[in-house]
Amino acid sequence: MERILxxxxxxxxxxxxxxEKARNQAMRFQNIDSVIDVLQEALKAGVGGFMCTTHDTIEKIADRVRADAGAWEGFTFYPGMPYAHKYANAVTELGYFDALRKFLPKDGLVDTMLRGGMALLNRDIEGMMTLLVDAEMQMFEGLKTPVIFLQNVVTDLIQGLGIIDAFRIFADHCQTRYGARAGFITMNLPRLLPLLHQAGIENPIVCANVNKIAFRMAGGIESYREATARYPARVIAMSVLASGGIRPREAIEWVVNEPYVESILFGASSRSNIIDTVNLIREFDGRKQVAA
Amino acid sequence: MPANVAVVGLGKMGLSHLAVANALEHLKVVAICDSSEVVGRILQKYTQIPFIANYEKLLDLPGLQGVIIATPTTAHDWMVRKAIDKGLHVFCEKPLTLSSAQSRSLGATAAAKGLVAQVGYHNRFIGTFREVKRLLDAGAIGTVSHIQGQAYGPVVLKRPKPSWRAKAGGGGCLYDYAAHPINLMNWFLGTPETCNGAFLKSGFSAEVDDEVYATLGFACGATGQISVNWSDHSVRKMSTRIAIWGTSGIIHADRQEIQTYLTGTTKTPPDYKKGWTVRYITELTPPVTFYLRGEEYSAQLESFSESIVKHKISQQNSFHSSAETDETIEMIRAAAESGGTVGTYRHHEAMPRRAGFVGRMMGR
Structure with missing residues (x-):
């Protein structure tokens, strides 16, 4: 995994x-060319790992990358799924079964299962989950996806419900079907790690908020340290700047020195912000190495 | 010792409550209940939490202390009543009932029995809106003249199929969406005394309203306007905004930030200055032990469990305070029916085709 994503x-x-800022960004980036430009800037700055949702727009980006592989050397998709709003809205609007009908690729599968009754339904839950993953992965066909992430709303819903099997099913499917590692985005890292261990997933890739002011770090900074010491994990730090709650220099100096952080995820809309952030990470990484 | 609770209704909100309650230290989910056997049995299998299809049997479960109810609004009244009759604490999704009189009666019964009775108005647990309340209580913007409550979201973006929202009343934009900003306005200024110029408009939905607009008058002399539309394509998820004008300042607040302008003619609170001050959710949100979709969902259930454990019955979002919102909703509905507008406004479309029997059954 790249140091910077x-x-x-x-x-x-x-x-x-x-x-307000969100709306301005939405306006600017509804033009796919603007997105492509920023991704190219990131790639030029040495940040080729792109962690993305399975939003429709990403499909268009994947098309561009496939169409011009030469221009995207070193660019890698790290998909995170599902784009949850689409499912949540469908469930509320249609009910569970019609929502499944809408998203599952094979016509009539849900009906077959319902006709088959409970026995068949139970047996097919695992199959159904993997089909949903495949439906989301279609847009990345022919592209390298070394890690496939489960979005935090799903990871945390599953961990809250205690459906530990689901983590194993997801991880196995990523491995066998895509040759990829499973990743888990979570807002509850200290609570998740023991559950992943229980599911048989060792040294998992986990993406969570890691920032100096402990913004949305459920359990707090100390419990992150304790949990990762006890259950080793490859942690990707996100929300490093706490949405602007910390000055960049201070934020990055702190996160670079958190021992369990393997990669740092950040987003930016301009070339200068990308370069500034990358330079800060490299500067403090360099200092850390000298100190060591 | 955690409080033993059951989650009733396993739709989107029910599942979310189940996950949060199950993860919180002070709640133990001992059973789940839903009208769908299939959903219940699958969840039982994977979560190991016992599924009980029959609500009355569920209430008789030995050791059960409380229920979290997330069923369609029309079922709230009888379900809450039965739970209270059994001496159980209740957390109920919003709106509490379709009648403020019913809601008040439930609140009175729960209080008489010393039971915790809370409603899921989660916005009151969001740091920015709490800060608005704190500023108003401190008199930071002087005498309030006007409040604006808005909420927009992408819920109904095309002709919907018939669903639980429409089946037996309660389930339009007014009850399911506008209830949130109305509840915040009630928190900030109380129950309005008058309502004028109310519009309940249907754009896409044939059976319920999609847009709510009304002008309110409060006892303190302040006026208010509510503007809610759940057929807004442009936003990614529900966005609720409050703006308040006072004699010595104004406040704009949403989920992320609170912007205040203070004239300096009244005492300026610490952390604020004359002119503009912007504060963000990052500094206004107390941490929660488990996070799913927002701190507020955990914070409200933490409050519920704490109230049970500490025998505290006057917590945030009591049935009584939620009845104020039910009453405001009734006022808006009445104003729309007499002199305002219900349905389409100068706009006619063909009625939708009715969904078939199977579609109705599966559409919940």
């Missing part, structure tokens, strides 16, 4: 601090 929130009008 690039995120996609800024492209979809997601800003945890300001709705």
């Amino acid at each position: 690039f995120g996609d929130n800024q492209f979809f009008g997601i800003n945890h601090l300001s709705e």
Whole structure:
């Protein structure tokens, strides 16, 4: 995994601090060329790992990358799924079964299962989950996806419900079907690690908020340290700047020195912000090495 | 010792409550209940939490202390009543009932029995809106003249199939969406005394309203306007905004930030200055032990469990305070029916085709 990964929130009008700013970004990035330009800037700055949702727009980006492989040397998709709003809205609007009908690729599968009754339904839950993963992965066909992430709303829903099997099913499917590692985005890292261990997933790739002011770090900084010491994990730090709650220099100096952090995920909309952030990470990484 | 609770209704909100309750230290989910056997049995298998299809049997479960109810609004009244009659604490999704009189009666019964009775108005647990309340209580913007409550979201973006929202009343934009900003306005200024110029408009939905607009008058002399539309394509998820004008300042607040302008003619609170001050959710949100979709969902259930454990019955979002919102909703509905507008406004479309029997059954 790359030391620095690039995120996609800024492209979809997601800003945890300001709705106004989010709207401005949504306006700017509704033009796919603007997204492509920023991704090219990131790639030129040495940040080729792109962690993205399975939003429709990403499909268009994947098309561009496939069409011009030469221009995207060193660029890698790290998909995170599902784009949860689409499912949540469908469930509320249609009910569970019609929602499944809408998203599962094979016509009539849900009906077959319902006709088969409970026995068949139970047996096919695992198959159904993997089919949903495949439906989301279609847009990346022919592209390298070394890690496939489960979005935090799903990871945390599953961990809250205690459906530990689901983590194993997901991880196995990523491995066998895509030759990929499973990754887990979570807002509850200290609580998740023992559950992944229980599911038989050792040294998991986990992406979570890691920032100096402990913003949305459920359990707090100390419990992150304790949990990762006890259950080793490859942690990708996100929300490093706490949505602007910490000055960049201070934020990055701190996160670079958290011992369990393997990669740092950040999003930016301009060339200068990308370069500034990358330089800060490299500067403090360099100092750390000298000190060691 | 955690409080033993059951989650009733396993739709989107029910599942979310189940996950949060199951993860919180002070709640133990001992059973789940839903009208769908299939959903219940699958969840039982994977979560190991016993599924009980029959609500009355569920209430008789030995050791059960409380229920979290997330069923369609029309079922709230009888389900809550039965739970209270059994001496159980209740957390109920919003709106509490379709009648403020019913809601008040439930609140009175729960209080008489010393039971915790809370409603899921989660916005009151969001740091920015709590800060608005704190500023108003401190008199930071002087005498309030006007409040604006808005909420927009992408819920109904095309002709919907018939669903639980429409089946037996309660389930339009007014009850399911506008209830949130209305509840915040009630928190900040109380129950309005008058309502004028109310519009309940249907754009896409044939059976319920999609847009709510009304002007309110409060006892303190302040006026208010509510503007809610759940057929807004441009936003990614529900966005609720409050703006308040006072004699010595104004406040704009949403989920992320609170912007205040203070004239300096009244005492300026610490952390604020004359002119503009912007504060963000990052500094206004107390941490929670488990996070799913927002701190507020955990914070409200933490409050519920704490109230049970500490025998505290006057917690945030009591049935009584939620009845104020039910009453405001009734006022808006009445104003729309007499002199305002219900349905389409100068706009006619063909009625939708009715969904078939199977579609109705599966559409919940």
